[in-house]
Amino acid sequence: MRPLFHPAMEDVQPEAILHALSDPSRAAIFAKIMSAGCVEACAAVSAMGDRVIPKSSLSNHFKVLREAGLIRSERHGVEMRNHSRWAEVDARFPGLLSAIINAYASEGGNGPRG
Amino acid sequence: MRPLFHPAMEDVQPEAILHALSDPSRAAIFAKIMSAGCVEACAAVSAMGDRVIPKSSLSNHFKVLREAGLIRSERHGVEMRNHSRWAEVDARFPGLLSAIINAYASEGGNGPRG
């Protein structure tokens, strides 16, 4: 299991962020990480809304979010701890993440759901 | 050729907008329409930056933008006139479009290129 790759913020591209968050499941996961500050496991998030996400898909979703520069993941014992890179991303692309999260929140009534 | 479909703003979903703009070519086209107020033809935009976009792809890009609720297209004689629905979209999802356009602009140095 190779050491998880996290791009430097200067290498983060807007299209990767938009692509990552254009999937409602991923947006929901990211919103959860944002609001919780940190999500302690992939499994903790496996049932977003009413849909169960298979764990291979979930693993892939986290990978996409990570490689888009949106989250930082680190192994802690047997589980993964994910936290958002909001401050860094917001410094690079001001207002982008909050506008996206707000858009999902206003559309769905109370946040994106998987 | 069926009458072009434009979604009502209340039916516009954030994921469609993010998906539409997660493609740099489309983002560039949209930025151009935004800044010009109106782009008079698909062909007028066929060479974004240094890449030539084939016209079937271009037609599809416009369709994606249109169905995402980002632009309004109307036939004027033999050509198509496209203008942005910025005001409507911004009313529904405040700050979203400008944050996205700014993100591309700051990353690319001077706006998204196709």
Added chain:
DNA sequence: CCGTTAGTTCCGAAATCCCGAACTATGGGA
């Protein structure tokens, strides 16, 4: 060492995207 839990990788099926070729629609002559 074995079992359990948490997550990753592999790989084939399904869905999407891309773009050349053929087609449709509109306007301008003659």
Added chain:
DNA sequence: TCCCATAGTTCGGGATTTCGGAACTAACGG
């Protein structure tokens, strides 16, 4: 009215991406 040119759309199918089950790896607890 017919023909041509221009502008854009649709079709088709190969390339790419995504999805998810099954098998695998890693860490911890007896």
